[in-house]
Amino acid sequence: MKRAALILLVASIAAWAADDAGFVIEHATIHPVTAPDIPDGSVLVKDGKIVAVGAHVNARGARRIDGKGLHVYPGMINSATDLGLSEIAAVRETNDTNELGEFDPQLQALVAVNPASEHIPVTRVNGVTSAITLPATETGPEMIAGQAALIHLDGWTWEQMDIQPDAAMEIIFPTLRAPRRPFFAAPGAPAPFRETQRAYDEKIRRLKDFFEQARRYETAKKGPEAGLERHLRYEAMIPVLDGKTPVLIVAQREREMKAALAFAREEKVKVILAGCQELGKLGPEIKTAGASVILGPTLAMPLEEDMPYDQAYALPNEFYKAGILFALGTFPGEVEHEARNLPYQASMAAAFGLPKDEALRAVTINAAKIWGVADKLGSIETGKVADLILTDGDPLETRTSVKKVFIAGREVDMTTRQTELYELYRKRP
Amino acid sequence: MRALAVAVGLIGFAGLSARAETMVIRNATILTVTKGTIQKGSILIRDGKIAEVGETVDTPAGATAMDAAGLYVMPGIIDCHSHIATEAVNEGSVSVSSMVGIPDTLNPEDIHIYDALAGGVTTANILHGSANAIGGKTVVIKMRWGKTAPELPFAGAPPGIKFALGENPKRQGNPSVFRSTNLRYPATRMGVADTIREAFNEAKIYQAKWNDYRAAVARGEKAIPPRQDLKLDPLVEVLEGKRLVHAHCYRADEILMLLKIADDYGFKIRTLQHVLEGYKVAGEIAAHGTGASTFSDWYGYKEEANDAIPYNAAIMARKGVLVSLNSDSEQLMRHLNDEAAKVMKYGGMSETEALSMITINPAKQLEIDSRVGSIEVGKDADLAIFDGHPLSNYSKVVKTIIDGQVYFDRANDLAQRPAREKEKERLFELDKQRMKAAQSGPRRTGPEVRE
Numbered sequence: 001m002k003r004a005a006l007i008l009l010v011a012s013i014a015a016w017a018a019d020d021a022g023f024v025i026e027h028a029t030i031h032p033v034t035a036p037d038i039p040d041g042s043v044l045v046k047d048g049k050i051v052a053v054g055a056h057v058n059a060r061g062a063r064r065i066d067g068k069g070l071h072v073y074p075g076m077i078n079s080a081t082d083l084g085l086s087e088i089a090a091v092r093e094t095n096d097t098n099e100l101g102e103f104d105p106q107l108q109a110l111v112a113v114n115p116a117s118e119h120i121p122v123t124r125v126n127g128v129t130s131a132i133t134l135p136a137t138e139t140g141p142e143m144i145a146g147q148a149a150l151i152h153l154d155g156w157t158w159e160q161m162d163i164q165p166d167a168a169m170e171i172i173f174p175t176l177r178a179p180r181r182p183f184f185a186a187p188g189a190p191a192p193f194r195e196t197q198r199a200y201d202e203k204i205r206r207l208k209d210f211f212e213q214a215r216r217y218e219t220a221k222k223g224p225e226a227g228l229e230r231h232l233r234y235e236a237m238i239p240v241l242d243g244k245t246p247v248l249i250v251a252q253r254e255r256e257m258k259a260a261l262a263f264a265r266e267e268k269v270k271v272i273l274a275g276c277q278e279l280g281k282l283g284p285e286i287k288t289a290g291a292s293v294i295l296g297p298t299l300a301m302p303l304e305e306d307m308p309y310d311q312a313y314a315l316p317n318e319f320y321k322a323g324i325l326f327a328l329g330t331f332p333g334e335v336e337h338e339a340r341n342l343p344y345q346a347s348m349a350a351a352f353g354l355p356k357d358e359a360l361r362a363v364t365i366n367a368a369k370i371w372g373v374a375d376k377l378g379s380i381e382t383g384k385v386a387d388l389i390l391t392d393g394d395p396l397e398t399r400t401s402v403k404k405v406f407i408a409g410r411e412v413d414m415t416t417r418q419t420e421l422y423e424l425y426r427k428r429p
Numbered sequence: 430m431r432a433l434a435v436a437v438g439l440i441g442f443a444g445l446s447a448r449a450e451t452m453v454i455r456n457a458t459i460l461t462v463t464k465g466t467i468q469k470g471s472i473l474i475r476d477g478k479i480a481e482v483g484e485t486v487d488t489p490a491g492a493t494a495m496d497a498a499g500l501y502v503m504p505g506i507i508d509c510h511s512h513i514a515t516e517a518v519n520e521g522s523v524s525v526s527s528m529v530g531i532p533d534t535l536n537p538e539d540i541h542i543y544d545a546l547a548g549g550v551t552t553a554n555i556l557h558g559s560a561n562a563i564g565g566k567t568v569v570i571k572m573r574w575g576k577t578a579p580e581l582p583f584a585g586a587p588p589g590i591k592f593a594l595g596e597n598p599k600r601q602g603n604p605s606v607f608r609s610t611n612l613r614y615p616a617t618r619m620g621v622a623d624t625i626r627e628a629f630n631e632a633k634i635y636q637a638k639w640n641d642y643r644a645a646v647a648r649g650e651k652a653i654p655p656r657q658d659l660k661l662d663p664l665v666e667v668l669e670g671k672r673l674v675h676a677h678c679y680r681a682d683e684i685l686m687l688l689k690i691a692d693d694y695g696f697k698i699r700t701l702q703h704v705l706e707g708y709k710v711a712g713e714i715a716a717h718g719t720g721a722s723t724f725s726d727w728y729g730y731k732e733e734a735n736d737a738i739p740y741n742a743a744i745m746a747r748k749g750v751l752v753s754l755n756s757d758s759e760q761l762m763r764h765l766n767d768e769a770a771k772v773m774k775y776g777g778m779s780e781t782e783a784l785s786m787i788t789i790n791p792a793k794q795l796e797i798d799s800r801v802g803s804i805e806v807g808k809d810a811d812l813a814i815f816d817g818h819p820l821s822n823y824s825k826v827v828k829t830i831i832d833g834q835v836y837f838d839r840a841n842d843l844a845q846r847p848a849r850e851k852e853k854e855r856l857f858e859l860d861k862q863r864m865k866a867a868q869s870g871p872r873r874t875g876p877e878v879r880e
């Protein structure tokens with residue numbers, strides 16, 4: 001295994017070497033996503049950027065990659081993962097999501113990303129080139145979890161992987177959940193709903209209180225008064241209060257989604273709803289609020305067992321029909337280490353109504369729009385970062401094989417620990 | 430909520446044909462799995478069996494015709510590892526729980542039976558959990574949604590038993606998980622091995638007592654029979670090859686450990702379940718004639734799954750192991766066809782090999798391959814009909830047929846949704862009124878109004 005690791009290291013270094021004169025993928029079908037497909041087209045990449053796309057590009061001096069019979073797509077973006085923060089789900093020591101404390105806006109997922117995590121190469125060889133990594137799982141402790149980071153799935157250090165360290169402030173929205181029945185209660189006794197409601201109201205009050213404190217801190221900071229002590233928690237809230245960083249509110253049910261929208265409206269913050277598992281009657285309200293949504297996982301059971309069997313599969317199409325901007329994420333929750341299966345989460349949504357091109361947009365350009373990086377990622381356009389994949393077909397089909405992956409113009413090694421083990425043991429005598 | 434789901438689900442069932450009829454499916458792409466693909470083919474179903482398959486078939490008078498132009502028909506999917514349709518999974522209080530079994534706890538009202546049908550699954554191996562080295566008895570069922578518990582089991586399928594190795598059976602011996610006063614042997618893989626050996630040692634002694642007794646009776650002696658032991662009976666059946674062993678395992682070392690015990694005591698392991706490091710000892714598994722039933726690509730969720738690779742199925746198959754893909758999950762169970770496509774991606778298996786791993790291979794592992802697992806004349810008419818190629822992620826199930834009877838029909842499901850919504854509202858209203866009555870009315874005895 002040591003030998004295998006060494007080969008991997010050497011290969012990584014080779015792959016890291018920059019293509020100085022640039023490279024061109026030629027004679028491939030180009031799928032820019034934001035423009036019509038180009039059959040027999042080329043993409044020219046230089047200094048990590050896309051410098052030309054079209055049927056004919058001037059690529060003198062560039063390394064040539066023959067794409068005959070192949071397809072070029074933008075690298076996919078997974079909008080909800082715990083990549084780099086969790087290695088072996090059941091081994092607590094290898095997990096860095098879900099910090100203690102209720103108000104942790106100062107926490108940065110980025111600084112805990114382990115660039116050597118095995119899940120990173122495993123995910124990118126399936127065509128996912130960047131991901132949102134969340135400080136808390138969707139079932140994590142309620143309240144403010146910290147800053148979600150948008151990262152490239154390649155780099156020696158988390159600094160090299162960084163695209164947007166504060167892509168969003170993650171809030172696990174309080175739920176109105178029935179508390180456990182006291183053990184001395186008679187069987188059949190109704191759950192004390194009033195107590196539940198009181199606990200919930202109290203949580204919302206404290207959440208709003210914290211926003212108010214942060215707002216006063218910001219005002220005091222701008223004011224003439226001297227001697228204000230720096231407060232890291234409030235400091236971290238300033239971009240949120242100024243509307244520069246959106247809040248990513250995890251709210252799974254209609255009731256919480258509605259409450260989350262009201263909260264965002266009252267606090268005048270930019271909101272992305274995440275982990276929504278139903279739409280209910282909220283379509284117009286979400287649209288009016290200008291909120292975007294992160295959906296997923298689509299490979300899931302219905303929210304309630306008496307809902308239609310395909311409720312989770314058909315949900316993205318419901319949001320699409322409501323005219324809501326959404327992207328897909330695999331979420332760390334129930335089925336661990338599913339980040340590589342993002343494309344198949346998208347095609348399942350397409351099998352149940354979502355137009356195929358919208359399924360692709362949900363893992364490319366629409367994700368880029370939601371994360372405020374549509375000028376850099378999510379499509380094949382001149383001037384954008386060269387996150388590209390070369391495939392032998394539709395990347396949302398399992399049977400399609402991803403031949404090459406480029407992240408910021410670097411061709412990444414297609415070897416993973418899993419392919420190493422495959423090579424080692426298939427040859428075992 | 431469960432009662433409500435069942436009520437709603439039963440409505441869904443009411444609209445479907447109540448019994449098997451003579452049916453002809455026409456113009457379909459037929460993926461027989463064992464006999465190639467028939468473009469624009471037909472299937473005649475009679476008395477719940479496949480009566481004819483081919484480009485053309487007889488159409489008896491009175492037969493229902495189904496035009497399946499543009500549709501794909503494959504054998505009903507078989508899941509070799511599931512825990513649906515049972516009220517209980519783990520009898521975790523003892524390390525050998527062979528006296529208990531899933532056949533006693535089947536729940537025909539589990540909505541996951543319907544969910545499975547909607548994913549094209551017609552048969553599943555319902556297993557006891559993995560909390561103990563030797564677990565409970567297992568049962569193979571068909572997804573006969575709407576029928577009673579005794580009608581679920583696959584008649585004629587050999588009975589099975591669950592074994593489990595590794596982290597799960599030793600968890601209750603771990604002082605950092607359970608309080609020290611509650612520890613249960615074993616706590617290590619050594620102890621797991623010993624637990625299985627001890628049990629078979631006992632079973633051999635017990636078996637010998639019965640053999641002596643039967644021999645004595647045969648000699649015409651008046652002998653007293655040994656006292657029946659409900660724990661050891663199933664293990665004697667294993668020794669006699671009458672009960673199939675399905676063993677949950679992960680690591681290569683424990684796989685070989687179990688194969689060695691089986692050799693020492695002279696029994697067979699029918700399938701290794703999960704068997705995520707099976708690829709490391711594929712040759713040994715093949716030599717033992719043991720099947721492997723694994724996940725397509727799950728990995729990294731626990732320490733013993735850390736070396737799991739999605740190439741596992743392909744390596745084992747190439748080294749001669751009979752491989753199936755299973756779900757162990759009511760969620761994964763609904764798209765085993767997509768999981769099958771992963772063995773093409775990881776390891777380059779063919780379409781037929783991929784489909785075999787969710788049809789004929791699990792059928793062989795469960796020893797029901799003379800009845801199901803492929804589209805062949807004489808086999809049970811258990812079919813999954815898709816609106817595209819089942820190995821494409823864009824395809825979905827439109828109809829699922831068991832014993833010639835349509836148990837799932839997407840068009841029907843969609844058509845009945847408004848009525849189901851209405852029924853749901855009515856039940857909620859009824860519930861509200863009952864609550865009100867219970868609060869205001871005279872106090873009665875009985876659990877439904879106790880507060």
